[in-house]
Amino acid sequence: MKIIVPTLAKDVTEATITLWLVKEGDVVAVGQDIVEMATDKATFTMPSPGAGTLKKIERPEGETVKVGETIGELS
Amino acid sequence: MEFIDCGRLSYDEGDRLQREYLQKRISGIIPDTVLMLEHEPVVTVGRLGSAESILSSGALKEREIDVLSVDRGGDATYHAPGQLVVYPIVDLKGIGQDIHLYLSRLEHCLAGLFLDFGLVTGTMHGKRGAWIGGKKIASIGIAVKKWIAYHGVSINVDLDLKPFSYIKMCGDSNSQATSMSVELGRSITVSEVKPRAALVFDDLMCGKMEVP
Secondary structure, three states: OOEEEEOOOOOOOOEEOOOOOOOOOOOOOOOOOEEEEOOEEEEEEEEEOOOOOOOOOEOOOOOEEOOOOOOEEOO | OOEEEEEEOOHHHHHHHHHHHHHHHHHHHOEEEEEEHHHHHHEEEEOOOOOOEEHHHHHHHHOOOOOEEOOOOOEEEOOOOOOOOOEEEEHHHHOOOOOHHHHHHHHHHHHHHHHHHHOOOOEOOEEEEEEEOEEEEEEEEEEEOOOOEEEEEEEOOOOHHHHHHHEOEEEEEEEEEHHHHHHOOOOHHHHHHHHHHHHHHHHHHHHOOOOO
């Protein structure tokens, strides 16, 4: 299952990954906080879209990502 | 929406309280709740800040002002008694899960509050917060978890502004701070501002007043 940057606001097209709260190989539950991103004057903590193991972090901390972009993958 | 006057707290105490209410709001056992408080002197650096956000760590150390990294958005800011800190713990699902819309509402709350005191403020060149005469009078920085917003705004009512010069506000070393006291030319207390802030936040956040 892909971890995709959600829509944070109607007029937001990108965000910056500020903190991964889990690392590759970690087992995560659905709804568990997994990654934090920042836009404008806000941070947003994203819950896991599913249960599984974090197979790959595709976009590390500090990178700017677009809404709808895949930033990681669960197996 | 409920308002709780938490008095004066250290940053850690205020943060602990805020997280307690955040967890309760996430669990759905409390309604949207606004915490109002003053912090003991401290500099906090948001997620978009860095070591470069501190311009004079020596001056901060001399004044025994700690620097803390926090999980809100934005860069560095300064808190101290004489500044009203407002932490709305609010479910953003009520406004379509739109973080920018919420930030704009907070700005409208600030503008409405200052107008109550005869001060006309606005944003400046796309910089968030409330500005007057090119100086910042209130800051905004929030965090969102499970679509519940926390952190919020800090309103400079009447405090020593010197420590703001030791940090890079909004990532800009040329940004200057001001206060309601300076702009009004009279002393004013947080106790005077607090009830007005509660009214304005309640009206605008609960949709009792149209947001421009």
